[in-house]
Amino acid sequence: MNENSKKLFKHCELCKNKSQNLEIGIFCTLTNNNPNFIVLCDQISFNENLEKKITEVNIAFEKTKREKNWVYSYFIIFLLMSLAMFVFTYKFNDYIANILSKSSGRPILIGSSIKIIFICISLVMLGYAFGALNRHRFDSKKNTGDKHELDAILKLYNIEYDIKISFKDRILMPTDIKTQLKIKKP
Template identity: 30%
Template sequence: MENSKHCEICDLSSFNLHDGIVCSLTDKKANFIKKCPDIQLDNKMKEKLIEINTEFQDSKYVKKLAIGNIFFYGLIGLAVLYLCYYLSFKLLELGVFHTGTIVIFVIGIFIVGIGFGTLNYSRQKSNVSSPKKINLDMLTELYQIRYLFESNISTDVMGIKETKIKLIVNGETIEKVSRY
């Protein structure tokens, strides 16, 4: 693991344009093997625990919604495609070809695509949040920090997400509610 990952959760880290994240004690990039002897874990660590775990839980929530969208839009899209198929054969029996069936076919494909588009978005979100969560958990394990993170995500009728967060770390409980 990169040493800069340790600095991202350390309160002693700072940033300069030339070197990026540096240690405020030495004004240099972190230079240690496995574990930083001077690391100070408090506010930045708690912020990262909330940020990364919230992002990870949100990606799981989006995955559940995406699976529901695949079934919902998939069934509607297949129904539209079946309607197109049925209508095409009925019109061909009458000896008529109508371009409306092509439009209906495109609409059906588009509706099916909406369902799979949400799944693709869910995978991208998971591919970003999962490595961050793994790195954070490796760091907390390395520095023997035990934490408990709970979140409850809900979406109202207007599509606004509300996330209730509860983080317990080192005996301290932090509760937060965010809307986005």
């Protein structure tokens, strides 16, 4: 499927004349064909799909914006913890070896095992730090792109909207999301 076809299907997601089957995919029920317009569809008819899509896209966009400070805090905390564990392992390497040699006489095996455990813990914390950051960056890019794409399609049809989203939540766990959507059609 080429890039232009993907853009045309985005118009169809908002239309009530859209249908879908496994053989030909998404098609228009008026023409019984895949979308074949150039820039905009003359026969598009908006319904609750439009309201649903606007709400979904804007909620995802706002959630990503709200998570930003938490994600960067999470990244910094786990990065600092990981670096502290690396420094601890490096600085106290000789100290641990001396203690173990006095107590057991076998500092190499036990000391090496402890160092490997500390390094593994450091790497796991580093993975948590960068994993959360990368997930947020991916989600942010996707949600921002979806919002710009939806807004561009609606601009073609001279449709504007005003949405107010309120979150009642615990930390990063929305329990109640309320939206007020006003669509201004020409």
